[in-house]
Amino acid sequence: MIADFLDSIQKPTLVLNETxxxxxxxxxxxxxxxxxxxxxxxxxxxxSAEIGEWFxxxxxxxxxxxxxxxxxxxxGHGWTDILVAFPVxxxxxxxxxxxxxxxxxxxxxxxxWSVERLAAGLQTPVDIWIKIDxxxxxxxxxxxxxxxxxxxxxxxxxxxxxxxxxxxxHAGQTYHAHSPEEIRRMYAGSVQAMNVLRGELxxxxxVKLEVSAGDTPxxxxxxxxxxxxxxxxxxxxxxxxxxxxxxxxxWEDVAVAVACPLVALHPHRGEGLIYGGSIHLSKExxxxxxxxxYGYAAFPTDDGWQPGDPSSRVISLSQEHGVVxxxxxxxxxxxxxxxxxxLPVHSCLVVDALKSYRCLNGREIAxxxxxxxxx
Amino acid sequence: MIADFLDSIQKPTLVLNETxxxxxxxxxxxxxxxxxxxxxxxxxxxxSAEIGEWFxxxxxxxxxxxxxxxxxxxxGHGWTDILVAFPVxxxxxxxxxxxxxxxxxxxxxxxxWSVERLAAGLQTPVDIWIKIDxxxxxxxxxxxxxxxxxxxxxxxxxxxxxxxxxxxxHAGQTYHAHSPEEIRRMYAGSVQAMNVLRGELxxxxxVKLEVSAGDTPxxxxxxxxxxxxxxxxxxxxxxxxxxxxxxxxxWEDVAVAVACPLVALHPHRGEGLIYGGSIHLSKExxxxxxxxxYGYAAFPTDDGWQPGDPSSRVISLSQEHGVVxxxxxxxxxxxxxxxxxxLPVHSCLVVDALKSYRCLNGREIAxxxxxxxxx
Numbered sequence: 001m002i003a004d005f006l007d008s009i010q011k012p013t014l015v016l017n018e019t020x021x022x023x024x025x026x027x028x029x030x031x032x033x034x035x036x037x038x039x040x041x042x043x044x045x046x047x048s049a050e051i052g053e054w055f056x057x058x059x060x061x062x063x064x065x066x067x068x069x070x071x072x073x074x075x076g077h078g079w080t081d082i083l084v085a086f087p088v089x090x091x092x093x094x095x096x097x098x099x100x101x102x103x104x105x106x107x108x109x110x111x112x113w114s115v116e117r118l119a120a121g122l123q124t125p126v127d128i129w130i131k132i133d134x135x136x137x138x139x140x141x142x143x144x145x146x147x148x149x150x151x152x153x154x155x156x157x158x159x160x161x162x163x164x165x166x167x168x169x170h171a172g173q174t175y176h177a178h179s180p181e182e183i184r185r186m187y188a189g190s191v192q193a194m195n196v197l198r199g200e201l202x203x204x205x206x207v208k209l210e211v212s213a214g215d216t217p218x219x220x221x222x223x224x225x226x227x228x229x230x231x232x233x234x235x236x237x238x239x240x241x242x243x244x245x246x247x248x249x250x251w252e253d254v255a256v257a258v259a260c261p262l263v264a265l266h267p268h269r270g271e272g273l274i275y276g277g278s279i280h281l282s283k284e285x286x287x288x289x290x291x292x293x294y295g296y297a298a299f300p301t302d303d304g305w306q307p308g309d310p311s312s313r314v315i316s317l318s319q320e321h322g323v324v325x326x327x328x329x330x331x332x333x334x335x336x337x338x339x340x341x342x343l344p345v346h347s348c349l350v351v352d353a354l355k356s357y358r359c360l361n362g363r364e365i366a367x368x369x370x371x372x373x374x375x
Numbered sequence: 376m377i378a379d380f381l382d383s384i385q386k387p388t389l390v391l392n393e394t395x396x397x398x399x400x401x402x403x404x405x406x407x408x409x410x411x412x413x414x415x416x417x418x419x420x421x422x423s424a425e426i427g428e429w430f431x432x433x434x435x436x437x438x439x440x441x442x443x444x445x446x447x448x449x450x451g452h453g454w455t456d457i458l459v460a461f462p463v464x465x466x467x468x469x470x471x472x473x474x475x476x477x478x479x480x481x482x483x484x485x486x487x488w489s490v491e492r493l494a495a496g497l498q499t500p501v502d503i504w505i506k507i508d509x510x511x512x513x514x515x516x517x518x519x520x521x522x523x524x525x526x527x528x529x530x531x532x533x534x535x536x537x538x539x540x541x542x543x544x545h546a547g548q549t550y551h552a553h554s555p556e557e558i559r560r561m562y563a564g565s566v567q568a569m570n571v572l573r574g575e576l577x578x579x580x581x582v583k584l585e586v587s588a589g590d591t592p593x594x595x596x597x598x599x600x601x602x603x604x605x606x607x608x609x610x611x612x613x614x615x616x617x618x619x620x621x622x623x624x625x626w627e628d629v630a631v632a633v634a635c636p637l638v639a640l641h642p643h644r645g646e647g648l649i650y651g652g653s654i655h656l657s658k659e660x661x662x663x664x665x666x667x668x669y670g671y672a673a674f675p676t677d678d679g680w681q682p683g684d685p686s687s688r689v690i691s692l693s694q695e696h697g698v699v700x701x702x703x704x705x706x707x708x709x710x711x712x713x714x715x716x717x718l719p720v721h722s723c724l725v726v727d728a729l730k731s732y733r734c735l736n737g738r739e740i741a742x743x744x745x746x747x748x749x750x
Contacts, residue, residue: 010466011444044694066695067650069386086695087638089650090712091385110639113711138691138698139639139648172693263462264485264514273514275442275464279727283658316513318547319419319723320441320461323513336488337465348694352654353728371746 002302005362006259009339012280013259014354016365017304020255021237022054028219028236029058035225040064040083040212042234045348047367048357049077051237064232068095073368075103082106083212085170085232087131087139088114093121100124108168110140112155119159128156129168129212132197134190136172143169143193146200153205166210166229167201169194174217180247187218191226217248240347241296245286256357257298257305257341258350260322262334270326272297274340277320281342282349291315297324298341299333304360305341314342377677380737381634384714387655388634389729391740392679395630396612397429403594403611404433410600415439415458415587417609420723422742423732424452426612439607443470448743450478457481458587460545460607462506462514463489468496475499483543485515487530494534503531504543504587507572509565511547518544518568521575528580541585541604542576544569549592555622562593566601592623615722616671620661631732632673632680632716633725635697637709645701647672649715652695656717657724666690672699673716674708679735680716689717 025041032039041055042064052074055063062081065071071082072095083106088096096118099105106127109115115128130152133140141148149167156164171190177183194211202209214231216239225231238256239249260276278294285292297312298305309327316323324340334340344350351357355369400416407414416430419441427449430438437456440446446457447470457474458481471493474480481502484490490503505527508515516523524542531539546565552558569586577584589606591614600606613631614624635651653669660667672687673680684702691698699715709715719725726732730744 010464010470011442067386086650087648089385089636089638091636091714095385111711114639117712137644138693138696142643261464261466263464264489268517269512273462275461278657278659278724282653283660284653285658318513319727321513336486337492339466349653352694 002300002360005358005360006300006339008362009259009358010261012261012276012354014350014357015257015259015305015341016357016359017255018359020253021051024237024239024253024255025054025058028233029060031219032225032231037225037228038062038230040230040232041237042066042085042232043074044070045234045237045351047351047369048365049074050365052077052079062230064234068092068099070368071095071099071105075099080104083127083129083232084108085168088118090114090117096126097122097124100126106165109152109156112152115152115155115159115162119162122161125161125163127165128162129165130156132167132169132194134169134171134193135186136170138172140169143197146197149197150201150204153201157205157207164207164209166212167194167198168212170232171213171215171218174215175242175246177217177246180221183217183221183246183248187215187222188226190218191228195227216243217246220248235348238347238351241343241345242284242286251307251343254343256347256350257343258295258354259300259339259341262336262338262340265331265334265336267331270328270331272324272326272331272334272340274314274322274324274342275320276322276342278317279319280350280353281314281317281322281344282346282353283317284346284349286345288313294322295342295344297326297330298343299330300339300341305343307343377675377735380733380735381675381714383737384634384733385636387636387651387729389725389732390632390634390680390716391732391734392630393734395628396426399612399614399628399630400429400433403608404435406594407600407606412600412603413437413605415605415607416612417441417460417607418449419445420609420612420726422726422744423740424449425740427452427454437605439609443467443474445743446470446474446480450474455479458502458504458607459483460543463493465489465492471501472497472499475501481540484527484531487527490527490530490534490537494537497536500536500538502540503537504540505531507542507544507569509544509546509568510561511545513547515544518572521572524572525576525579528576532580532582539582539584541587542569542573543587545607546588546590546593549590550617550621552592552621555596558592558596558621558623562590562597563601565593566603570602591618592621595623610723613722613726616718616720617659617661626682626718629718631722631725632718633670633729634675634714634716637711637713637715640706640709640711642706645703645706647699647701647706647709647715649689649697649699649717650695651697651717653692654694655725655728656689656692656697656719657721657728658692659721659724661720663688669697670717670719672701672705673718674705675714675716682718
């Protein structure tokens, strides 16, 4: 069976270990349930209606997405409580109106300007979350700037079609931490700052506010998720080399790999050349010994894959080519025409690039980006 | 008209200035024609049947692609002389056989192992090019290793279905040059080394061999293309920020930009936040002042776009978000909901990611990756 599957692979192919993904999912769902916290997983990681059903089997009914396109796709697949965790894009008012009339739609605001334009364009109610910057410095109002958050909340409260739900943050600074301990500190610090802000706002406004938080590193490593109403991790489903190198997971938790045909071997340089480039693996990189790399080499096995030597890494990428440094023992195992697996740096980007999965039994799973999924 | 077009853009959109692209095309076609060199443009840059017709209008009949998938797509659109400029992937023998029976198919080899397996799997003749490494150190046999090239050529000559066409190189080291002068030197050095090798091989084998070369930087900057039989540039059609920063083209030559909705402004940091992330712009970066960046900011105009201040650049990317540093004068021009254009680092990757073009008159052009193109 596995031999037939491997023989069928001709091009860079995203291989999914379903057992590992379901195990990762059950673990996170159980942690949230034990602490009575709503688990609103981020579906940008898998972008797949079929994989979404695995979440439904765990009792999950509320989801997070990162674009209106994804919101529309999952609406079409029966999801009815969808948060678009991206500052509202005023150029998509027609999609927002259409989805607001079909599902419980959550939107993020971070300026009064956007609140006013959103209100002017909407009759059907939507949930509004105020986007708070608790340290990542990408989007949102600074968590220390309670005056600005208060003014924004007051603006939202003027419009009955905008239901102020609470405060939302993504403490993505954890992705740049240097140790598991630093991740735990960052997560706890973010949650604490969000609750100080919530307390002040609730006192001033006389309304209850929820707190939405939760990135994969923090939610995975912290036993106590703290005083939050919901968590929104996504990457935990598959993990990847970045999460493994951060100490967030083990290789045995990583649920996706990219199978790449080996097209050349260069013994003088100890390198293999794969069909697998930046359009397949993305140019997201990690660093080791002062050099960037784009994934670790691994080898197919009867039940999935096995990492090679830690020094066997993808060291450069062109559009379709990948150059893989191979430790001598790994080099010896390979001949041109074989498959080399790559454990990718960032699984979400690889899923987006490769558009569909193959399970270890050969079954194909579509995503939003598969042409077949857009009928 | 332009106002209607801009109003219609809701999501990150690849905008194409057709006038500039056709001008870039005519210029390269004229240069090759004047020197009686076959122009075999690389279609991986545009990946579009419709844009391919612009090349046909210039009299071009031979093309280059970087995958069998692209070869199949352009075969389906009437191209009959197709070179796959990628070391032959032995796992795609069924596609190779199918296309070899329909078109004049060119393949690259760089090992005797691949030659033997290719010959064993093929009855219909194909053109064979020996891939030579003339300094890029990604793929191919070292240009100095004439003994290895000779052995490989002799292996090819054993099989009547493998027609030895010549020696091929991609001097992609020009992309890492520091000045136009260095690019010219690299191009000339590569062509010279290829001709030394050709002379030796022709003497030993008693056959005529062609030389195929030609990257965008070299072919654009060198007035004299040298003793080559064909050139294969691709990126010259659109150019991009990398080519402009290398001194290969001017901003007025860059024919693609990515229109991105502005979703937030952060005055304290002088930053805008766009809907436009690594899945749209790719994470290919350039460096300035020791920091990486992912494109330059530009503003829509009546006839296309105009670059902003040179310091206005995309400084970080997440999956869907882009953070843009904005010079004060550029910041002042913007409000949330506007479109900000990004002049991308590497146009080929952006085309692959965004899957279709919008011309300035609003017309859509499909690529291989548009679902509609795969009927």
